[in-house]
Amino acid sequence: xxxxxxxxxxxxxxxxxxxxxxxxxxxxxxxxxxxxxxxxxxxxxxxxxxxxxxxxxxxxxxxxxxxxxxxxxxxxxxxxxxxxxxxxxxxxxxxxxxxxxxxxxxxxxxxxxxxxxxxxxxxxxxxxxxxxxxxxxxxxxxxxxxxxxxxxxxxxxxxxxxxxxxxxxxxxxxxxxxxxxxxxxxxxxxxxxxxxxxxxxxxxxxxxxxxxxxxxxx
Amino acid sequence: xxxxxxxxxxxxxxxxxxxxxxxxxxxxxxxxxxxxxxxxxxxxxxxxxxxxxxxxxxxxxxxxxxxxxxxxxxxxxxxxxxxxxxxxxxxxxxxxxxxxxxxxxxxxxxxxxxxxxxxxxxxxxxxxxxxxxxxxxxxxxxxxxxxxxxxxxxxxxxxxxxxxxxxxxxxxxxxxxxxxxxxxxxxxxxxxxx
Numbered sequence: 156x157x158x159x160x161x162x163x164x165x166x167x168x169x170x171x172x173x174x175x176x177x178x179x180x181x182x183x184x185x186x187x188x189x190x191x192x193x194x195x196x197x198x199x200x201x202x203x204x205x206x207x208x209x210x211x212x213x214x215x216x217x218x219x220x221x222x223x224x225x226x227x228x229x230x231x232x233x234x235x236x237x238x239x240x241x242x243x244x245x246x247x248x249x250x251x252x253x254x255x256x257x258x259x260x261x262x263x264x265x266x267x268x269x270x271x272x273x274x275x276x277x278x279x280x281x282x283x284x285x286x287x288x289x290x291x292x293x294x295x296x297x298x299x300x301x302x303x304x305x306x307x308x309x310x311x312x313x314x315x316x317x318x319x320x321x322x323x324x325x326x327x328x329x330x331x332x333x334x335x336x337x338x339x340x341x342x343x344x345x346x347x348x349x350x351x352x353x354x355x356x357x358x359x360x361x362x363x364x365x366x367x368x369x370x371x372x373x
Numbered sequence: 374x375x376x377x378x379x380x381x382x383x384x385x386x387x388x389x390x391x392x393x394x395x396x397x398x399x400x401x402x403x404x405x406x407x408x409x410x411x412x413x414x415x416x417x418x419x420x421x422x423x424x425x426x427x428x429x430x431x432x433x434x435x436x437x438x439x440x441x442x443x444x445x446x447x448x449x450x451x452x453x454x455x456x457x458x459x460x461x462x463x464x465x466x467x468x469x470x471x472x473x474x475x476x477x478x479x480x481x482x483x484x485x486x487x488x489x490x491x492x493x494x495x496x497x498x499x500x501x502x503x504x505x506x507x508x509x510x511x512x513x514x515x516x517x518x519x520x521x522x523x524x525x526x527x528x529x530x531x532x533x534x535x536x537x538x539x540x541x542x543x544x545x546x547x548x549x550x551x552x553x554x555x556x557x558x559x560x561x562x563x564x565x566x567x
Contacts, residue, residue: 190458195404195544196401198397198400198401198404199397199399199400199401202397202400203397203398204398232444242482242485243456244454246452246453246456246485247452247453250448250452251449252451253448254445254448254449257448258445273492273495273496273499276448276491276493276495277398277492277495279448279452279487280485280486280487280490280491281486281488282401282483282486283445285486288384314390325377334498334505347558348555348559349395349396349397349555349557349559350395350552350553350555350559351552351565352397352552353548353549353551353555354548354549354552355567356548357545357546357548357549358550360544360545360548361540361545364539364541364545365540368539368540
């Protein structure tokens with residue numbers, strides 16, 4: 156299983172990436188500081204709309220878009236916003252982009268808009284976006300903030316997709332709406348119910364804990 | 374739309390469609406502030422208060438926005454109202470009980486980003502509730518949120534003494550408990566559907 160040569164190769168590849176600061180901002184959102192699995196942020200949409208892979212992907216994309224645009228604006232306005240009212244300003248910026256996203260999704264697919272429901276609006280109160288604005292974009296240059304937002308956004312999409320895929324396959328026996336399992340497969344209805352969301356996320360967290368444990372032992 | 378009795382609205386918001394365990398709203402404080410029973414109770418109270426005020430304001434704002442025909446301002450005005458209410462609550466708590474203020478810490482300003490409150494304002498608008506119905510709906514949602522928070526805080530306090538494997542420690546364990554709690558709340562789903 157463990158080929159020592161390829162392992163060395165991998166390490167070199169990652170360390171060469173790590174040496175350049177700009178890719179570092181991007182990479183950290185994917186794994187080391189993954190917003191969902193490590194920071195446990197923005198849980199509400201993660202659990203609520205991850206009942207199918209398609210919903211999860213759409214939600215992830217919408218959130219990533221809002222994150223990117225609000226990070227861009229917050230970072231470019233960081234020298235003009237007074238410190239006392241900064242949170243209110245960030246929230247206003249985020250709410251504006253969420254309204255844009257809401258109208259855009261409605262224009263693209265009414266069906267999707269219906270199945271995501273109020274959770275598009277609730278992107279406003281996704282703690283991930285506000286915390287990136289506060290902790291990163293308000294202190295860093297535009298370029299760095301964009302990379303950070305991209306990394307975090309992709310990490311968020313990845314996490315949502317992990318959950319959505321598992322829940323759809325087990326809960327409805329299909330993937331992106333195509334059923335591929337044999338007909339006598341009994342779908343686990345539990346997985347598309349609210350409780351399934353909690354269990355699936357707990358399962359993924361356990362999985363990552365096991366991996367990290369293995370790594371630290373080696 | 375069929376009119377619902379106020380009692381039904383209350384039970385529906387607090388038990389059948391519990392905001393935390395059925396709608397996944399307000400998961401962040403649910404996971405974050407639920408380590409101690411006492412803090413959890415007070416947090417529940419604060420959230421309930423913010424919910425009541427912001428739901429009343431949301432009712433007024435919605436009527437105003439319909440009158441001037443500007444639905445695209447809905448989200449922005451709701452969030453501003455919620456943020457100011459939270460600021461108010463923060464000042465009150467700081468004045469009345471500095472100890473509680475320190476205990477709640479960062480989670481007090483974060484009530485602003487508690488999806489349960491914005492979700493409540495949006496749902497009541499969608500369901501076209503009147504003034505009293507909105508009030509009862511907010512009361513029920515707040516009670517449901519507090520109930521869920523207190524339940525999980527109690528469970529977590531008991532688990533402090535249990536020996537769990539290393540990999541399950543932390544968030545994963547809390548999520549597993551939450552899942553079981555959510556299953557339990559599904560038992561209420563038969564209520565009121567006669």
